[in-house]
Amino acid sequence: MDRLEKQLFTRQKVAQNEHDPEGAKVYWSRHAVAELVNDNLTRAEVEQALKQCEIIEEYPIGHRGLPDCLVLAKLSGTQPIHAVIAIDEAKDRIFVITAYVPSAERWHDDWQTRK
Secondary structure: OOHHHHHHHHHHHHHHHHOOOOOOOEEEOHHHHHHHHHOOOOHHHHHHHHOOOEEEEEEOOOOOOOOEEEEEEEEOOOEEEEEEEEEEHHHOEEEEEEEEOOOOOOEOOOOOOEO
């Protein structure tokens, strides 16, 4: 799966999850949920933002067992957030490994380039 396919897959799973009462397309790690609390975010608002996410980094397969990537999304169209997403194409779902508000100390103004 190439970068654009991963991006589209992620967007689709988030959109499908919104209409699935069981929430069976997007799974959240404990770490991701803890980060949401730290940054005063909710799953619903992050999932809404992920519908328009852009992949900014891809990571090699191996360290997690599934292909994963760092995405940039924007809450309410303005507040940047980052999320690491693992793609489980075989089971038609994604995992949110972490989600957080990026810091200006570590990221340039575009929120896509590390300092």
